Amino acid sequence: MKTRIKEFRARYNMTQEELAKKVGVRRETIVFLEKGKYNPSLKLAYKVARVLNTTIEELFIFDEE
Amino acid sequence: MLEKYNKKGGKMDRKKFTIYAASICAIMGAVAGYGVSKGNALLPAIAFVIGVSLIALGKRGVKEVMEDERTYRISEKASRRIYQVFVTSAALIGTTLIALNKHAEAGYTLAFSACALLVLYLLFYSYYNRKAL
Numbered sequence: 001m002k003t004r005i006k007e008f009r010a011r012y013n014m015t016q017e018e019l020a021k022k023v024g025v026r027r028e029t030i031v032f033l034e035k036g037k038y039n040p041s042l043k044l045a046y047k048v049a050r051v052l053n054t055t056i057e058e059l060f061i062f063d064e065e
Numbered sequence: 066m067l068e069k070y071n072k073k074g075g076k077m078d079r080k081k082f083t084i085y086a087a088s089i090c091a092i093m094g095a096v097a098g099y100g101v102s103k104g105n106a107l108l109p110a111i112a113f114v115i116g117v118s119l120i121a122l123g124k125r126g127v128k129e130v131m132e133d134e135r136t137y138r139i140s141e142k143a144s145r146r147i148y149q150v151f152v153t154s155a156a157l158i159g160t161t162l163i164a165l166n167k168h169a170e171a172g173y174t175l176a177f178s179a180c181a182l183l184v185l186y187l188l189f190y191s192y193y194n195r196k197a198l
Contacts, residue, residue: 025133032135041134 076128155179
């Protein structure tokens with residue numbers, strides 16, 4: 001699954017550490033999310049989307065493969 | 066005392082906590098070793114209980130997130146793999162030892178350990194199956 005977290009984070013001048021703190025996860029989790037190497041729970045996806053003022057659909061691009 | 070220290074704003078970060086936990090483990094090991102050398106079984110037990118309590122208290126005061134859903138998911142996968150590897154190998158090695166009649170006691174221990182683990186797995190599975198995750 002691809003994500004646009006990095007793009008949205010840059011828009012708000014937010015570091016990975018800051019985003020991690022706001023959504024209550026470790027910085028490593030944000031790193032893996034941005035790389036598309038971790039599929040988050042619905043709860044975490046919602047939290048990240050809310051912090052970045054967007055929707056889950058905008059933030060996560062579901063790849064069928 | 067630790068909580069008081071934490072409330073005063075002296076919260077630990079992850080690195081400090083690692084050093085703190087490692088120091089406690091080292092002290093626990095030293096006390097346990099001393100207890101064993103002196104033939105005192107109570108001393109290691111007391112050291113273990115105090116050490117684990119101090120680590121748990123210290124963990125509460127860490128300002129950073131120590132565990133999140135990704136670490137839980139990794140733990141779940143690792144636990145499942147350990148379970149599969151241990152049960153399979155213990156059952157295979159255990160039954161082989163029993164069949165060959167060599168170190169049969171060790172074979173029975175391994176086979177019963179595998180059975181006990183299977184029963185525990187079933188119990189926990191049925192418990193978490195009913196509980197909302």
